[in-house]
Amino acid sequence: MATNITWHGNVTHEERVQITQKKGATIWLTGLSASGKSTVACALETYLLKLGFPAYRLDGDNVRFGLNKDLGFSEKDRNENIRRISEVAKLFADGCIIALTSFISPYKKDRDAARKLHQDAELPFVEVFVDVPIEVAEKRDPKGLYKKARQGIIKNFTGIDDPYESPEHPEIHLHTDKQSVEECVETILDYLKNRKIIG
Ligand SMILES: Nc1ncnc2c1ncn2[C@@H]1O[C@H](COP(=O)(O)OP(=O)(O)OP(=O)(O)O)[C@@H](O)[C@H]1O
Ligand SMILES: [Mg+2]
8 A cells, every 4th residue: 555645636627628628538338258349449439539529448458468467367357457447547537538448347346436436536437338148249259269268268258157247227238239330339429419528
């Protein structure tokens, strides 16, 4: 635990919003591997940027190349992975950027902690359940991970030998077996407009 530390502040979040004329938020995509989190987040990021809204994607795999390269996939490491991402996403949101996180984030407790972190700072947190039946995800298997998990080469794989706790009250519930990527992006954009996060 760090001691003898003091929070330094200068510009408040409200002042930042006033100066930049932009609102930050965290869009938290959760769902099984191959449900489409990264695909939807990439498309949404491009769309938001083209519309002139600063957006930045924090993606499960990418973050594990750098910031979280010291973490594995045990429950403890997954907790720490999500905790760090929650903190980073919150910083982006505070900086009036729309943070798009795409992590399986299988445990409700971790997602709720991310939500609380944002709520305490009065920053919007939008939980998006990227839902798909596991059979469909397993058939897609773009990275060959389900195959390896079935063969026992990968252990603790969500949906196979590790649980996925579905969100009970997500702000947005997508079904990527029935909705196209474009429809998923539209659904999220409509929500952001209704909440006046984007104009
Ligand atoms: N409606 C859809 N939305 C998103 N992806 C779709 C959809 N329909 C088909 N797909 C396909 O499903 C796959 C989803 O893979 P993607 O890497 O986005 O999943 P992920 O949830 O990020 O998985 P992981 O947790 O392993 O990173 C892609 O090959 C994508 O083209
Ligand atoms: Mg992904």
